[in-house]
Amino acid sequence: MLKKNIYLGLIGFGNIGTGVVKLLKENAEILEQRLGTKIILKKIVDINIEAPRMVAVDPQLLSTDVNEILNDPEIDIVIELVGGYDPALRFLTDALKKGKHVVTANKALLATYGNELFQLAAKQQRNICFEASVGGTIPIIKTIREGLVANRIKSVLGIMNGTSNYILTKMTEEKEDFETVLKEAQKLGFAEADPTFDIEGIDTAHKLALVLTLAYGKRVPLKELYREGISGISQQDVEFAGELGYHIKLLAIARQHDELIEARIHPTMVPFHHLLANVNGNYNAFHIIGDASDSVFLSGQGAGMMPTASAVISDVIDISRDILKGTSWRIPARSFQEDVIQDINLMPIENIITHYYFRFSALDHPGVLSKIAGILAEENISIATVIQKGRKKGQAVPIVMTTHKSQEKNVRQALEKIDRLDIVQGHTVLIRIEDDRLP
């Protein structure tokens, strides 16, 4: 049986784009054996087609004019790897309007303009695929949307940013300060010159927004996601965490409570025995609990040329299979039918209930501990453990406490009172804990 070849247009010939071209070339045979037809990369567009790349390409394929892709009726699938908002949004919009399927790794764009793009794709009945946008090579989109389709998703906990995880891992393993490790990571190319997106949890927020959409079928206003980065994590807290049996990870947390959804991003203490605590370096990971599946855990490379290209091409093959069967929009992009997608109803951060770690900087006076404990008790916060070390009469020493389950509102009120005490110096450090062994 003769089958139509599949024609691709690639916009953006940077690091990931190079990986896509390399992989299409190197694994062409196995891709054809699996798909049953050839995939032909017909055009590559980039603003710079002169720069040397790690893969040899017929110069005829290269162009600086995106219209050579958008206006070519033979091209079935457009891969957008430009990044950023503009002109990426324009390219994707135009491609969909011209009846092309699209693949993108652009989480920032989808988290911000996803609603418009998904609606347009639905209207056009064209696939918009984005497996590479969350968790790199890990098939997390496919797992939530297809593998766990029969489940109500009770929770998703994820390490969604490789740079932050690399920094926290190095701080733990090499007992170095945040600033030292960050500089090293920048030198090695694991962190950007301006690392804000990664270390302040902005990149994680983009990914969490997409995960929330897929898990619950909701529109997520990015700005309303509670977010703390890792720049405030000190070596001292990493060490105290270790003493308490925890590693600190930048977690994205999503949890369903009836109509409300809890969603937050912050440094989190995770018990040593938990699989997420053992995800190191620039790896990403997801721990999903479905009402039927129970725990499902996935980890893998969250970034990198070839791992990300692997995810991009898995999308290309999914779409190609639709094309070969004369169909499309087989799975709704947001996991739920478009007509049931609603605005998310986020739980206010003050209402969350979890375990806490506090590090107070207190003068070593008699009665300090009882004062702090008294204020915590007033706010219904019950203490699980206390570590007090290195007494230096009249000087500030760290007092570390962990709590049983407490409400964020009460915690904030208590810390405000405690921070006003004369015997307490500076701001108390607060790190949330995920530990289901504790009451």
Add this chain to the structure above:
Amino acid sequence: MLKKNIYLGLIGFGNIGTGVVKLLKENAEILEQRLGTKIILKKIVDINIEAPRMVAVDPQLLSTDVNEILNDPEIDIVIELVGGYDPALRFLTDALKKGKHVVTANKALLATYGNELFQLAAKQQRNICFEASVGGTIPIIKTIREGLVANRIKSVLGIMNGTSNYILTKMTEEKEDFETVLKEAQKLGFAEADPTFDIEGIDTAHKLALVLTLAYGKRVPLKELYREGISGISQQDVEFAGELGYHIKLLAIARQHDELIEARIHPTMVPFHHLLANVNGNYNAFHIIGDASDSVFLSGQGAGMMPTASAVISDVIDISRDILKGTSWRIPARSFQEDVIQDINLMPIENIITHYYFRFSALDHPGVLSKIAGILAEENISIATVIQKGRKKGQAVPIVMTTHKSQEKNVRQALEKIDRLDIVQGHTVLIRIEDDRLP
């Protein structure tokens, strides 16, 4: 737009069947929101329809006559949860011949008669889905076939049998003997009265055969898979493993070497730091390395009513999406197009190269160690570590050694010579090690 409902017939109303009925009922709303149409369970067939179940069912749905499903033209998808070879094979064959799509969790059947079934399904262009047959709730079939479609699979290491993993975990945590733990597991319902299938690696072999087929597009003769179970693992070896920094796991190992594929199932020492070493209790897990993706790790419940039902229904939804779009056989069941499927070319076990753990039972005489070491050297086996403990002059004491990478053929020859020495008692214990930190 009015869409056709999807009609199911369920054959086998046991534990998993009950889970499927429960899940279809409990999550009907969310399934409809995702799929866009209703799924209607039209008929349930079992030889015993009188027994009480954990889910209430309209008695009209129940029948003992499988033809009420097979001959009902309205039924689109047949779910086979009977288990065993006969009549399950007949049911699946008949269903496919009558143009129905099928879903099964029957790994024994697929590993044995898969070739015929997959060819029939291809001929009929009907989907045969089996996500629940390997790794329970873990979307491992989907991950190999779709998520990692762009990769040459370099290796898959898996914990594919929950019962064995439960027993090995208990032996490690509670320092109990195999027999004691097995009896306990039987009492708790975690092991069958006849546990052979689970503890001797037969169930794991069924699953490895399916994984090999999907990863490499090969027909796998079940009997040629090298297989050792866990019944020979002693508490002493679990403890020595711990001292060396390893946990013992029953691993299924698949690895590609050009044209040859290495495939084996046996107890394996895995370093503490490896994610597989931390998969405990009745959990399953898979560590896949693709040439582009690099490491991808998945874990979750490998069995159980609701986790398995979650996988079964994910298949039902996949098929329903095809039906609603008027298509089928969108993805070839064996991951590769039928016309490229070949017989597997297995590497003989004698040719594998790995690390080894030996426990010799040697009389405490001067020169014992040098004799053993001499024989190993003759066979080109280089020793990595030695543990010798508890000297009792003239009595047998354990001597433990681990090796650098060695060839199985040489190892077998060396052990044959060593076991013939007067100073060595009984058979030397051999456990293979997966540790890529060692040369």
